[in-house]
Amino acid sequence: MFEAVLLTVITAATPLLIAAIGELVVERSGVLNLGVEGMMIMGAVVGFAVANQTGSGTLGVIAAIAAGMAMSALFGFLVLVLVTNQVATGLALTILGVGFSGLIGEAFIGIPGLRLPDLYIPVLSEIPFFGPVFFQQDALVYISFALVIAVAYFLFRTRLGLVLRSVGDNHGSAHALGYSVIRIRYAAVLFGGACAGLAGAYMSLAYTPQWVENMTAGRGWIALALVVFSSWLPLRVVIGAYLFGAVSVLNLHAQAVELDIPSQLLSSLPYLATILVLVLISANRRLTLVNTPACLGKPFVPDR
Amino acid sequence: MRVELVKRKEHSRKMALLSPLIAVGLTAIAAGIIFSISGHNPLSGLYKFFIEPLTQEWSFNATIAKATPLILIACGLSVCYLSNNWNIGAEGQFIVGALFGSALPILMPDFENAATLPLMMVFGVIGGALWALIPAVLKTRFNTNEILTSLMLVYVASLLLDYLVRGPWRDPGGYNFPESAMFSDAATLSTIPGTSLSFAAPITVTVAIVLAVILGKTLKGFEIRVMGESPRAGSFAGFSAKKLTLFSFATAGGLAGLAGTMEVSGALNQLLPTISPGYGFTAIIVAFLGRLNPFGIIVAGFVLALSYIGGEAVQSAMGVSNKIASVIQGLLLFFVLACDTLILYRIRFVGRRGSAGEASHV
Numbered sequence: 001m002f003e004a005v006l007l008t009v010i011t012a013a014t015p016l017l018i019a020a021i022g023e024l025v026v027e028r029s030g031v032l033n034l035g036v037e038g039m040m041i042m043g044a045v046v047g048f049a050v051a052n053q054t055g056s057g058t059l060g061v062i063a064a065i066a067a068g069m070a071m072s073a074l075f076g077f078l079v080l081v082l083v084t085n086q087v088a089t090g091l092a093l094t095i096l097g098v099g100f101s102g103l104i105g106e107a108f109i110g111i112p113g114l115r116l117p118d119l120y121i122p123v124l125s126e127i128p129f130f131g132p133v134f135f136q137q138d139a140l141v142y143i144s145f146a147l148v149i150a151v152a153y154f155l156f157r158t159r160l161g162l163v164l165r166s167v168g169d170n171h172g173s174a175h176a177l178g179y180s181v182i183r184i185r186y187a188a189v190l191f192g193g194a195c196a197g198l199a200g201a202y203m204s205l206a207y208t209p210q211w212v213e214n215m216t217a218g219r220g221w222i223a224l225a226l227v228v229f230s231s232w233l234p235l236r237v238v239i240g241a242y243l244f245g246a247v248s249v250l251n252l253h254a255q256a257v258e259l260d261i262p263s264q265l266l267s268s269l270p271y272l273a274t275i276l277v278l279v280l281i282s283a284n285r286r287l288t289l290v291n292t293p294a295c296l297g298k299p300f301v302p303d304r
Numbered sequence: 305m306r307v308e309l310v311k312r313k314e315h316s317r318k319m320a321l322l323s324p325l326i327a328v329g330l331t332a333i334a335a336g337i338i339f340s341i342s343g344h345n346p347l348s349g350l351y352k353f354f355i356e357p358l359t360q361e362w363s364f365n366a367t368i369a370k371a372t373p374l375i376l377i378a379c380g381l382s383v384c385y386l387s388n389n390w391n392i393g394a395e396g397q398f399i400v401g402a403l404f405g406s407a408l409p410i411l412m413p414d415f416e417n418a419a420t421l422p423l424m425m426v427f428g429v430i431g432g433a434l435w436a437l438i439p440a441v442l443k444t445r446f447n448t449n450e451i452l453t454s455l456m457l458v459y460v461a462s463l464l465l466d467y468l469v470r471g472p473w474r475d476p477g478g479y480n481f482p483e484s485a486m487f488s489d490a491a492t493l494s495t496i497p498g499t500s501l502s503f504a505a506p507i508t509v510t511v512a513i514v515l516a517v518i519l520g521k522t523l524k525g526f527e528i529r530v531m532g533e534s535p536r537a538g539s540f541a542g543f544s545a546k547k548l549t550l551f552s553f554a555t556a557g558g559l560a561g562l563a564g565t566m567e568v569s570g571a572l573n574q575l576l577p578t579i580s581p582g583y584g585f586t587a588i589i590v591a592f593l594g595r596l597n598p599f600g601i602i603v604a605g606f607v608l609a610l611s612y613i614g615g616e617a618v619q620s621a622m623g624v625s626n627k628i629a630s631v632i633q634g635l636l637l638f639f640v641l642a643c644d645t646l647i648l649y650r651i652r653f654v655g656r657r658g659s660a661g662e663a664s665h666v
Binding site for chain 1: 307309311390392442446447448449451452453455456457459460463464466467471585588589592625627628629630631632633634635637638641642644645649
């Protein structure tokens with residue numbers, strides 16, 4: 001029983017983790033991309049469509065990443081080159097993504113999908129309890145953890161990571177030192193798009209292998225909240241994602257034990273929990289002020 | 305080739321008027337491309353989508369009926385956006401307003417008199433305002449990001465509506481369908497005599513005019529704009545950012561709640577599991593396309609309402625999915641934001657050699 005619950009928590013947490021770690025890098029570079037939901041849903045529909053047409057889950061995942069990046073490139077052009085308002089542009093990205101995915105996905109409603117295969121890590125997967133939980137997952141679960149470690153290493157142990165953080169903290173100084181603020185931010189935005197697309201692919205190829213309209217159901221927004229929750233520190237994103245994964249599968253397991261609680265109340269728990277967590281975190285000024293990128297959401301036009 | 309921005313000495317008034325028009329034009333071109341990709345004649349697609357609904361009386365009326373909630377919600381949102389408060393949860397405020405407004409006819413069906421409808425509207429305003437005040441209070445009290453909280457409450461509101469129409473508020477004589485009982489005549493917003501339009505339209509226009517006066521002629525309107533453009537200057541003038549956050553959220557929520565109540569009482573006549581085709585989100589586009597100005601919003605509301613009706617039209621006439629409507633709405637917001645850059649900046653295309661220079665000004 002406990003093992004089964006843990007398995008569903010992992011599948012619920014993985015898309016949140018992937019999308020949030022991407023957005024964390026974007027925000028560390030000083031850009032607020034509120035379009036995670038839109039990029040994620042495009043990743044979900046494109047990933048499903050390509051996997052369905054080609055029969056290859058790998059191609060589906062790659063296509064989903066490309067779709068997320070294409071969406072984020074559009075966002076990057078507006079926000080970085082045309083210096084549009086980041087909040088409004090991110091919203092536009094979400095509205096466009098939700099609409100576009102509905103149009104593309106109409107042909108795929110009700111078609112059974114393809115599930116990414118589980119990879120059994122030799123030897124380790126045979127350990128009782130720990131084996132099935134940690135070492136018999138699909139590739140994206142492993143990738144999600146690899147991503148977190150890679151991002152943490154990149155941000156705090158490499159020179160380029162330091163440059164990226166300095167761009168996010170003080171774009172004027174970074175520009176004066178000769179770094180291309182716009183190019184670095186563009187790269188970060190594209191990385192965020194790739195992660196969101198990958199998270200979308202997880203939704204439609206592993207979480208529920210089918211296409212349902214609006215199937216991301218606000219997970220992109222929860223991923224944005226997770227970045228605040230983590231106070232922009234990669235390892236804390238893992239804690240947050242698994243916490244929210246656990247809350248969001250409560251519904252599933254409460255039905256199994258036939259609790260007498262309206263299912264709608266249980267379904268609304270992840271959203272209510274997000275609000276509660278945001279309140280707790282942002283009320284703590286010490287926690288937020290230390291790590292918030294100082295130029296987050298601020299427009300940058302280089303002097304010439 | 306590279307794109308460079310050159311700051312204008314002052315806002316371009318010409319561009320401020322032109323940029324929404326350019327955006328609509330670019331959206332039409334993009335829509336034409338989508339039509340031809342999906343194998344249809346782009347010109348007849350555009351005609352069916354944007355023009356034909358205006359030529360027939362019933363579809364023209366349907367456009368007004370869709371424009372009404374959009375304009376009302378967008379008017380409220382403009383107060384938020386002008387004062388730099390990012391309320392994106394109007395969809396939830398619309399739903400909760402509709403729930404508060406419907407409480408009277410559903411819980412007290414025998415209360416039928418001249419006061420029924422006005423009371424419902426008051427409840428609707430209160431409901432929407434209360435729902436909007438949640439993110440506002442969290443922002444002023446705990447410094448919580450209002451974008452995320454207001455959006456999360458949309459999901460909570462639609463689940464609440466779902467629970468009520470499937471549970472306690474379900475019509476006892478309704479064969480277990482997830483819907484409330486039909487409202488009585490006293491609880492129905494009637495149509496203007498001689499037309500098929502409900503009174504929601506003139507109420508909305510009145511609200512827009514009142515808002516235009518408040519924004520343009522009163523101290524409150526000045527406060528809203530100052531706090532949006534320079535909160536520091538505003539605080540020296542003695543304006544309180546916190547109070548304004550509460551005020552703008554309550555206004556936006558109240559108007560969204562009123563729109564929700566008028567929608568269930570004037571158009572649907574009962575509560576259903578879904579009562580809005582995303583009005584609260586589309587209204588964000590309306591607010592920006594209308595340049596956060598009540599009169600601009602009235603025009604923009606028509607354009608976006610047309611996209612709903614046009615979507616249905618191309619679906620029935622050409623077999624194009626009506627999902628194309630939401631794609632066009634999303635593209636429109638993108639183009640609006642991109643074109644707004646022209647108000648503050650000149651765009652300069654620089655050749656590969658940089659110094660080759662000022663090729664063209666836009």
